[in-house]
Amino acid sequence: MKKRSKKKNQHALRLIISFIAIIGLVSLIYPTFSNYVLPCANTLSCKESLTLNVENNQEGIFQNQKVMPPQIDLTETDNQVAVLGSDTDIKETDTSEEKHIYVNLATQTLSAYQGDVLFMQTPISSGLWGRTPTGEFDIWIKIRSTRMSGGSGADFYDLPNVPYVMFFSNDQVAASRGFSLHGTYWHNNFGHPMSHGCINMKTTDIAKLYDWGRVGTKITIYDGL
């Protein structure tokens, strides 16, 4: 009897040790092989959104509603941006005071500073149906207008002439993912999450920020709790 129970105990001990060993092994291996990739901000127009696209007089769709995009006139912008429609080469010339944009996801507020001077503070809408990434980013391109589409079913959206787009990226969130700050003509619920991952702004606000910001301007997105 004694021998039997001793064997039982040894068996149970072996099982427990094996279990712990397996857990430990999986924990060591998993980060190497897991390759979670943040989905594109705009799941259908992932690549296409990254280039200039002006489509005047085209309807958009959002929440099963037709929306009319703004007319985009590239000649209204400065010459260099008008030619390119995008700004990759107009770098910051005044480096005396660094420009920095902060987005607080908890308060749904964007603050833009040059040095210690506040340039703008305004409500925004971050991700509701898709996550807005947090961290430190750089603006890598500015595009006056592009088309964004994504979602499915009732959540499907197709939005031409999204105005004043500033795409940002870092080592973890590649430029190809298409996360950006941009103008918004399809909803007016700022101060509350509404997007699929991008930072939505009132068109009048983003127009000023677009003119102020440059390629290389830093963006910090944080939870603000």
Next chain:
Amino acid sequence: MSLLKRELITLVFILLATAASIVFLMKRNVIIGSHVSASNPEDPVPTIIVSKPIENEHMDSPDGEKTLSMDRQPIGDNAAYSFFTSENPDLSKRLIFTKEMPANEMMSIPYNAWTPDNEYVFLKESTENQNNYYVVHNQGNTFSDGSLYIDIQTKFKDQIADFTIVDVTGWAAPNLLIVNAQNNQEDTLVSFWFDMPSQTFIRLGTYFY
């Protein structure tokens, strides 16, 4: 009585009379040597009533093309609210909504008042018991039933049982007003869209926090 006594008595009498006169005149508040005039009762000085200043607030549409402004005029124990819209940069204003209410209640312009297409605005009324929300056409046009505004709180109570409006935050789309509500047990938060064309509420699976 000796002469001296009589002269003394006379002197004392004069001094007393003088003192009494001075006291009497001081109490009358009459300055000797000045002329005092009184206003002619047949020509009263008009009373000028200085009205309290009008307080003003405004909110631009998201594209900057229009402005919604509100004037608040105190009137005794009440306040009169007037709402106007204007096309920028034109300064002429069109009156779209007015209301007078007790001074301890107030109306305000929500941050997301404008629909994305500038067609409608919603206004907020804060009373002791609840907040009310009114949707008004940007030109002050009437709705299909002839009314000048849609009372969201009344519509909600008529259509949705067991829920109370917590907040109306803005527009999910040109015709969809976001209404956040709580059930009567206060343990469930639910969002609705108020659909403008049908004037009905659509319950959502996502909470618009």
